[in-house]
Amino acid sequence: MTATPTVERAAAPPVAADIPNTPPGAMSGWRLMITAISARARAARDLDGMWLTPGARAALSDGTLVLAVDIHDAPRRWTITALRATPDGLEEAGRWERRSPLGPREINALRALLADDAAGHTVRVVAAPNEAPAACRTCGQALPAGQGLAHHTPAGHVATCRPCPVVPFGVNPGAGRCADCSGWVSAGEGLLAPAPGAPGRYRPVHHACPGQPLPGPPLRAATWCLKCRTTIPAGTGYWDRGPHHTPGHCALPADGLPRWSIRVPARESTDWTPGQVRRIRHTPTAGEPALPEGLPGGRIFADTGHMTVLAHVLDTRTTRNDATLALVRAATWTEAAPLLAAELDQALATRPDGGTFLARQVVERICGDTGWVAEITGHDPRHGLTREFLRPQTDYDQADAHGHRGVLDAWTLRPRRVYEVSSPLGPPAANWHAVRRRLGRRARVTAEHRAFVRVTAEGDIVEITEEEVQAWLAAALEWMS
Numbered sequence: 001m002t003a004t005p006t007v008e009r010a011a012a013p014p015v016a017a018d019i020p021n022t023p024p025g026a027m028s029g030w031r032l033m034i035t036a037i038s039a040r041a042r043a044a045r046d047l048d049g050m051w052l053t054p055g056a057r058a059a060l061s062d063g064t065l066v067l068a069v070d071i072h073d074a075p076r077r078w079t080i081t082a083l084r085a086t087p088d089g090l091e092e093a094g095r096w097e098r099r100s101p102l103g104p105r106e107i108n109a110l111r112a113l114l115a116d117d118a119a120g121h122t123v124r125v126v127a128a129p130n131e132a133p134a135a136c137r138t139c140g141q142a143l144p145a146g147q148g149l150a151h152h153t154p155a156g157h158v159a160t161c162r163p164c165p166v167v168p169f170g171v172n173p174g175a176g177r178c179a180d181c182s183g184w185v186s187a188g189e190g191l192l193a194p195a196p197g198a199p200g201r202y203r204p205v206h207h208a209c210p211g212q213p214l215p216g217p218p219l220r221a222a223t224w225c226l227k228c229r230t231t232i233p234a235g236t237g238y239w240d241r242g243p244h245h246t247p248g249h250c251a252l253p254a255d256g257l258p259r260w261s262i263r264v265p266a267r268e269s270t271d272w273t274p275g276q277v278r279r280i281r282h283t284p285t286a287g288e289p290a291l292p293e294g295l296p297g298g299r300i301f302a303d304t305g306h307m308t309v310l311a312h313v314l315d316t317r318t319t320r321n322d323a324t325l326a327l328v329r330a331a332t333w334t335e336a337a338p339l340l341a342a343e344l345d346q347a348l349a350t351r352p353d354g355g356t357f358l359a360r361q362v363v364e365r366i367c368g369d370t371g372w373v374a375e376i377t378g379h380d381p382r383h384g385l386t387r388e389f390l391r392p393q394t395d396y397d398q399a400d401a402h403g404h405r406g407v408l409d410a411w412t413l414r415p416r417r418v419y420e421v422s423s424p425l426g427p428p429a430a431n432w433h434a435v436r437r438r439l440g441r442r443a444r445v446t447a448e449h450r451a452f453v454r455v456t457a458e459g460d461i462v463e464i465t466e467e468e469v470q471a472w473l474a475a476a477l478e479w480m481s
């Protein structure tokens with residue numbers, strides 16, 4: 001006989017039933033939930049199923065067949081009972097009194113009683129008989145060992161008598177939704193009660209359900225509402241896949257301008273203060289509305305909705321991971337005017353002109369650290385800018401014997417483009433041989449200088465700021481379209 005692991009199926013909800021105790025006078029007895037009876041089964045050991053403790057309370061699939069065998073002494077006899085699980089408990093389906101153990105005749109009778117889907121039947125023990133004397137938690141009645149039920153709950157063992165309902169069992173050890181009102185109960189603030197419709201499971205309940213329960217865990221610090229993008233004061237609101245106002249407290253801002261919560265690029269976090277106007281880039285998440293038309297400086301870059309717009313900073317805050325977030329709204333034309341004018345100046349300054357000179361960017365390798373040159377071709381939602389790395393031509397003529405100095409990489413830069421250049425900044429770290437030995441051949445041993453550059457009409461390479469790159473990209477998009 002083996003305990004067959006049963007497969008959970010989307011069947012009728014399980015029914016709760018008490019597994020019969022061994023009757024007084026019986027010498028011993030056993031209980032078995034039967035899931036299969038093979039064609040060659042001749043004795044009890046050939047039955048497939050799961051052992052059950054006499055006196056336990058279990059949740060069984062409707063229609064489950066339970067076999068109860070009790071052995072009496074002097075004279076020796078066997079009482080064999082077949083029981084079937086119904087919504088009202090276990091019902092007797094067959095009974096045999098014998099002077100010998102279960103035999104082929106009873107097995108044939110059991111096979112006829114076994115449901116077609118018995119292999120899919122499941123059982124879960126809800127409560128075991130109490131091992132030690134206890135008192136019923138509900139009515140206080142004394143329970144000698146085995147007479148009551150011991151419920152194993154997340155808050156410890158709780159004993160009840162069989163007829164008494166299971167009452168809340170003291171403080172809830174974990175947070176969750178209230179079994180009565182579905183509002184949020186924080187850990188330790190409510191009680192623990194049996195979950196309705198799920199025997200053996202427990203959920204928190206309020207001591208007294210509040211008139212307006214919070215649908216999720218309360219927020220401690222002040223933050224911004226996912227729905228209306230206004231501030232939620234500290235100590236109010238709740239979390240449900242994002243911060244929300246207490247139900248009924250969302251206040252859509254009167255200005256009607258779209259708002260976004262964005263992550264401030266790490267290098268810029270010092271300059272973002274409420275009241276400033278900044279150009280922001282933002283990729284809307286699924287379901288977030290796209291950029292409305294006609295906003296100052298608004299432009300959509302990609303099919304993903306990745307966008308840029310001039311925004312007025314309303315508020316900033318720092319996350320636990322030290323990232324700075326900003327709550328912004330689209331700037332009005334009045335607010336945007338100075339920045340739009342500055343951007344136009346930059347765009348004119350960086351406008352592609354008639355220059356036709358090519359320029360040569362040369363970067364020396366230092367102790368194996370190489371530079372790179374990338375053309376900036378557009379915007380990238382993840383990296384800010386799209387870079388196309390260019391292949392260098394390498395010149396070893398002036399290199400020293402080890403190639404530590406004098407190896408030159410060169411790139412041809414064209415006018416009417418913007419580039420980013422990275423070059424190693426010597427001298428190398430004093431212990432650079434040791435660094436390479438420890439971290440590998442490609443470990444960096446020098447500092448790095450990064451700069452955005454472009455080629456002037458005269459063929460000179462000049463450094464430009466990231467704002468100029470942005471202005472150039474915006475202008476290039478305009479001039480190319």
Ligand SMILES: [Zn+2]
Binds near residue numbers: 140164
């Ligand atoms: Zn009781």
Ligand SMILES: [Zn+2]
Binds near residue numbers: 181
């Ligand atoms: Zn409640």
Ligand SMILES: [Zn+2]
Binds near residue numbers: 249
């Ligand atoms: Zn709100």
